[in-house]
């Protein structure tokens with residue numbers, strides 16, 4: 001039984017990764033300050049421990065053999081609330097996770113992002129593409145923070161021989177996304193279930209490629225365990241669709257709402273789609289869950305949580321500025 005550390009393990013992706021690691025028989029230590037995460041995302045389990053801690057301060061988990069470093073707000077509205085804090089979370093948090101990995105002799109995986117490609121001029125995006133990021137725009141705290149984190153991880157390998165992996169994660173969705181997260185899938189699903197208009201930013205012709213969370217967890221575990229590749233590897237799903245088409249897909253499951261167009265956020269990328277050939281070649285990565293299936297599971301999860309919030313005497317799970 002290996003001891004795995006998951007920073008950011010109380011968040012959306014982290015909590016699914018924790019469940020997988022526990023199911024595989026590992027002991028798991030979650031390090032999370034609950035900034036955008038929630039302890040209720042984690043099960044009661046004898047092999048699981050939550051350490052409430054901000055990764056901008058050093059931390060230690062003796063005996064760790066794997067460090068999955070996910071701690072960082074990931075939704076644009078969430079990471080822009082405190083942009084300086086977000087950038088420092090990426091840079092200092094990654095440095096502290098690397099120091100822990102070195103002390104423990106552990107392998108470390110960084111959860112990086114497709115945002116390192118910025119507004120891509122190459123489509124779909126392969127790992128060799130170096131990106132077009134606005135270094136001083138409102139998304140820079142996240143994009144540049146992750147670019148710096150990648151550089152740190154790669155330099156720790158170069159300078160200290162640390163065993164590292166870098167996952168460039170493309171848009172991922174599924175159950176347990178916080179209701180006040182603000183990303184597109186949980187917004188649309190929630191709006192549709194409430195009978196409210198779906199807020200399409202801009203003309204809705206910008207694209208994303210959406211990966212169901214269990215497929216991403218397959219990719220994170222595969223990258224950690226089934227290859228020794230230390231360069232960045234894209235993970236996601238290559239089925240690209242427009243935001244307007246996503247809205248229609250949600251409405252086909254939960255009909256009745258209108259669409260309303262709102263301003264496109266500054267620097268919102270126009271197109272995004274992963275080239276997944278490297279992950280496929282390295283460890284046979286293949287996303288399996290279709291958008292229809294993944295959205296149906298997400299709708300059921302959000303419906304259940306909204307139902308619990310409405311039940312008399314039950315405290316809402318998340319503060320939700322969009323709630324009526």
Ligand code: NAD
Nearest residue numbers: 008010011012013033034035036037054055070072169172
């Ligand atoms: P999330 O916001 O649900 O989870 C982030 C977790 O990190 C939360 O539990 C939060 O409390 C914790 N955290 C934030 N700042 C922290 C700090 N300073 N110290 C300790 N813990 C802190 O987001 P997510 O979607 O689960 O993303 C997880 C990781 O995956 C992030 O690193 C993100 O950049 C990366 N990622 C996610 C996606 C996606 O589509 N979900 C895409 C690209 C990259």
Ligand code: UDP
Nearest residue numbers: 076182183184185187199200201206243268
């Ligand atoms: N978006 C939207 N309505 C929403 C939330 C997001 O139209 O309520 C759009 C957003 O402008 C972007 C896409 O959906 O073009 C994905 O946004 P998200 O915040 O989920 O992720 P990211 O921009 O980081 O890819």
